[in-house]
Amino acid sequence: MTTDLLILMKQELVVTFIIFILLFIKIGKGIKNETLLPLIQLLLLTNFVIGFFFNKEGILFGGMYNTTALMVFQKNILSLATYLISLLCVGWLKKSDHLAEFFLLMLSALLGMFFMISAGNLLMFYLSLELATIPIAAIANFDLEKRRSSEAAMKMILSSAFSSGILLFGISLLYGATGTIDFVALPALLNGSPLQLFAFIFLFAAFAFKLSIVPFHLYTADVYEGAPIAVTSFLSVVSKGAIAFIFITALYKVFRPMEEVWYNMLVILSVATMLVGNLFALRQQQFKRFLAFSSIAQVGFILVGISSGAPEGLSAVVYFVLIYVFSNLAAFGVAELISNQTGKETIDDYKGMYATNPFLSWVLAIALFSLAGIPPTAGFFGKLFLITAGASKASYWFIIIAALNMMISLFYYLKVVRAVFMDKSEQPIEKINIPASAKLALLLCGAGIVLLGILSWVYDYIVSLVK
Amino acid sequence: MNLLLLLGIPLLTAVLVLMSRNQQQVKWVSFAGASVQLILSLALYYYFQKASASGATGMLFQQTYSWFPTWGINFHVGVDGIALAMILLTAFVVLAGVLVSWNVEKMTKEFYFLLILLSFGAYGFFISLDLFILFFFLEIAVIPKYLLIGIWGSGKKEYSANKLALMLMGGSALVLVGLLGVYFSGEERTFDLIKLSQLHLSPLTQKICFPLLFIGFGVFTALFPFHTWVPDGHSSAPTAGSMFLAGISMKLGGYGCLRVATFMMPDAAHQYAPYIIVLSSIAILYGAFATMMQKDLKYINAYSSISHCGFVLLGIGMLTKTALTGAVMQMVSHGLMTALFFAVIGMVYQRTHTRQVNEMGGLMKSMPFITTILFIVGLCSLGLPGLSGFVAEMTVFMGAWQNPGMFYRIATIAACMSIVVTAVYILRAIGKTAMGPIKEEFKNLPDASWNEKLAAGVLLAGILAIGLAPFWLNDLITPGTEIIINKLTGK
Amino acid sequence: MMQPGLYHILIISAALFFIGVFGFFTRRNLITMLMSIELILNSVNLNFIAFNKYVWPHKMDGLFFSLFVIAIAAAEAAVAIAIIINLYRSHQSIDVEDAGEMKY
């Protein structure tokens, strides 16, 4: 039992352990950022690496917590993303007065996500969801003196509190209708009665809120724009990924009897999400806000994959999230480097950037192409598999809309590419000094974007995990 | 012969280009790569002939590697005569494209890298026997085009680049849906072209997927009314970009229409053939008439490409063996011809700094070589015997006429009429640029340099090889079209 | 004397829920909005308790759930108030309408 606990919960335990180290460091005599940051990076790397060892599947606490190889892999993706963020945002982090707290909160959120992925019970799920949300709201406010940062945090905490209220209301009704909150016991008790449906829709809405599905997405762009880039990237990549994973588990495992309902919901919402996300992304100038809407559109694609309701969908989503981590973080990383050193954050500012910063330009371009789903980047494979998974069930119209949305999204991604490569500018961004760790992270991202698709064994590995 | 070499050489070249230290190195590396690739293609032709002589038919040199087994995706490559013809075309155009870009000064390395990436996509596309990798390579080629036009182009380049990229992506989106429809309708989850062609797809699937695939690929090959990217894209692109666009990229669409849409869905092909014929006849005549009004040389060639690519689609729509052969020939011929045309336009533009036909005149005096090439390519475009255009067009006409029925007759005659209109606009363009009194400022312009001569020579060799001795191309293509036609007639 | 039944309680909780939602939509003071959310959470708690007592008396999940909800609500409120205080520092106001800089 004890060894089980240690091994099955190893990732959670490691994160907890890191959190405690940080706490002690903070309580004791503070360490300078210059030494603290590499230490944290090392710890995060350890966390990531440990994910690959001592893998075991099992159930703990009477079903409250369970873990499978797939879940471990999903958590690894999140760990990797966190590690990459810690590398990419060194510039901003070094300047911060509250480095330890920042990671403390961020890792708490990560811990929440780990538990969320492994949750076997609605209570567990709710608790970990809150653990994953509230700290993020706090760190969204980390640019303490910036008006936008506090506005973003306010919007985040109020919206998510509201959505928790909705979620809880749904859970309470579900409990009333079935008498259980256990994931394993629930499916058998679901019969599609109106009350259950009602409860399910409330639950679904809460998930939709976290995933920023239209029309529950409205907070996303404002929070992304206002929050520091480190937080934005964490939100857009790690938090989204975690929610997507648990969302699939919930739909596929728990709410399987209601498949017909959620399939139709997904189709409707996915079309709306892709369209609205794309249409809003078209008109954005602020790069972070632009990425926010683009990530909303990406979620629309994830929904296409999820809608398949088959293992293929699950593997496609996991694969896509993995690719999305690299692509989005590369884009955010470039934005962070530029913003941190020049304070420029709009697409117009990027004009003529290629002349001064070819490396960053190429990384940005590759990242955007991957997001747009252009081969040979991995994004192409990710998107294609999502659509293929979705097409196994969907009607032609749905797939045509999804495919055409890829075209619209290309339009705005190309807008950035055009600014970077083609437009002339009076004052292009000066040569950016790229810290070594950020460069490493960007290279990792670039390699990931290029190789993840071509090396098909990564996908095969995910498939083997799903089975 | 190992077909992967065809992919390996461009990749290697691309890597070497990226590693090059200066412009000279970049150019020579690209030149060497393109030359090796041409030799390789010719070698492939030799081995293919040898294999065919010993009785091998169908797809030769097949190789299969499992890529994404979950989805039934294999890296399956192989060539038949049709694919080989397209590969040869690509090799010729790429070499010429590399040569005419010799004096690109701006971001040379990136330029050549993108060119080679583009060619990589084309080679991959033509050897693919798996629909997934076919689609993969189809899309690879889009972004290099966008960047080539957007960065090195002229005129309203951003607009054109955007339009091109979006329309092509829209086309490939439709292709994707069509492919998925096919993928999920068979008894087996496979993207393998050969396996799929052996299955009988349900009529409903065919009815839905055929138009998706055909229109999707049709966008690439300027199917009316989805052709508007062609004039803008071609005219804004840098010389080599236009050459690749018209010479290679538009052929991807034609090849896809033939190999994917028509081959896999014979019932639907019969069902939709009248629509294809109507659209392509419109494209042929309408493109020709629209060309007549153009004053910019690049627009002239771009619009004429719409007209000429109409022949490809017409040939496919006619669904006879001869017509299909003609369609493939027209692809090869048009590819060589239009690439050469753009190359010449580029040479002229570089010297006169104008592309308006009204502003030129008498250039034959100062640059006899370039204008001679312009003449030849113009004549090829209007279908003069001895040059490739004639052979291809006549084969299409011959094939088209084999269909009895007034509808086919009228469509064929309409298409035939374009040869007159073509003569009008080509002679007008040539008359205004090469002939007539020369302007003072053009009197001392230099004639072609060695690289331009070589580039023109390479393409001209191809044009003449087909125009003077078409039988080799015919013999190469016919077995391939025979398989398609047998499938179409249910044999 | 009439014993209050499940439906009475459910009606009250539904009313609470909607009052909370309404308050959240209409109040302009951030603190009041936070209080509205507490109303929603309390309606949820009522639900849990009521279901537990009347429908599933042997399954104590509801009871525990409501305990946790209370705890989390407190945590959420703490963070929210901290954020609101910081907002007040930068905006000199806790009116929600004043914090709408980022839009479109």
Next chain:
Amino acid sequence: MMNPVYIALIPLLPLAGFLMLGLFGRKFFKETSGIIATLLLLTAFGLSVYVAYDYFTHANGGVYPKTIAFQYTWLRFTDTLSIDMGALIDPISVMMLLVVTFVSLMVHIYSLAYVKGEERFATYYAYLMLFTFSMLGLVLSSNLFQIYIFWELVGLSSFLLIGFYYNKPSAVAACKKAFIVTRFADLGFLIGILILSFYSGTLDFATLINTLTTPESAAMKNAVTASFLGVSAISWGMALVFIGGAGKSAMFPLHIWLPDAMEGPTPVSALIHAATMVVAGVFLVARLFPVFALTTPAVLEIVGWVGAFSAIFAAMIACTQTDIKRVLAYSTMSQIGFMLFALGVSKYGGENGLGFTASMFHLFTHAMFKALLFLGAGAVIHYVHSNEMKDMGGLRKLLPITHITFLIACLAIAGVPPFAGFFSKEEILLAAFNGNKTIYYVALLTSGLTAFYMFRLYFNIFWSKEPATQHDKHHGEGGFAMMMPLVLLAIGAAAAGFIPFGNFVSSDGAKLESHFHLAFSAAPVLIGLSGILLAFVMYKKQSNKATNLANSLGGIYKTVYHKFYIDELYLFITKKILFNLIGRPAAWFDKNVVDGLVNATGNATTMISAKIKGMQSGRVQQYAAYFFAGVFGLVLIFLYIWK
């Protein structure tokens, strides 16, 4: 049987010359290209003579066989349809070989002097070689498609040579016009080929003619029963093929390019636009004559009428033109009209095939005297540096050889015995008299006109007024190179008529005895002589008789002078209708509608994007309201509507 290599060499030698001079001429053979080309052609001519001798001395039982010297498959469409490159040897092709190589040789020699000093001397010869090659390929064609291929190639070389002075805008316009008009006619030819090939299932001449003249064959039945607009498919096919021929042979209404084609160097006009290329249409009809005569006599009648009409039409215009080359051009058109209607009135086989023989005979003699006329005119132009009659006059003393040879040619074309034209024309008239009386009278009238305008030309050049003094006399008549061809051709023009042509060429290959009817010849000869007399009266001395006559004719004269306004009509059709009513709208449609739709899609997307931006209002309460509305929307849909 003769060695096919010899036959193959005849077209291949000029081809080799073209390649050599075209590729390297400018650099390596700048001076010597003329000599090289001439020598090559001399060889080809020698071979032709040899081939002709060999062929005509090996008649097989009185019938000249149609043999295929060699044949290679060039492009295979289907199992039966293929383009073969080969050489079909029969009387007419052998005759044409002789004509083409001979006239071409003359022109090559002549050009040595005429084009000398031109910067693009080598190019000129390269083009000439290309033309000769194409023309030889055309006459040797064994396959319907082969003839089309060479048909286009002669069109190209004609285009290149007309536009040889490429910096002259009028030359550019003329060469474009020539190419496009003939191209338009070729469209008909092409469609005709498609129709014929479809019904006969072959492109090979021998098989094709065989199939389409056997009424029992299935192909034939199909071709006759299938009809469009009430006309049988085979008639359509033959008529369309004839359109191609009419275009190349400058028959009305496709003749407009020929006068303009005179912008080219004069020797070129002599070769291409008088002796060889323009008779390709006649040759084509002759080649397919069995089908015309046996299967589609109605079409053959059309051929006859088109020929007759063109003959008189052109003759009338020729009477009014003042540019000497244009007069000759219209005269060419008129004479080709003669050849065509001769075919038109002819029947197949035996005595009835007299028209065919006559037509070929006239083609042969016409080549001699018309080439001579052009070369003579070239000598004159070379001398006075002008094409206009008004700049000439009284040149007989200054250009004696030219004068004599020109006179011989004029007599020949006017049909004065014993010159060549007399014999051939007489045969034609006889055939017309037997075949179609109306055409006969038209032809008779035309011969009179011919004599008149030719001598108008002659008198205006060589008599009329005293020579103007400003001619530079230092280059004289142009030397040996220019005079020798004139003399040789003059001998031909004078003596060619005595060849017993019917012995060699006839509609069915059998020998045909030509009879000489003195009584019949009287009428045409008299008419011709009166034409000459009229010209003598009007133009021997400078006078205003001609002007008075023109004035008295008023509107009619003006109409004829303006070539019946056909050019203007074409201009109207192309500029106003083709460009303004089709081209411009097409371009407009593309730019505004098709492109506009694409742009509109883009704009609409941007507009919608701007319209819905209010959703993202920045107010968190509104966000929550959307959230809640979303929840209720889902509830509404899935709880109430869906089920």
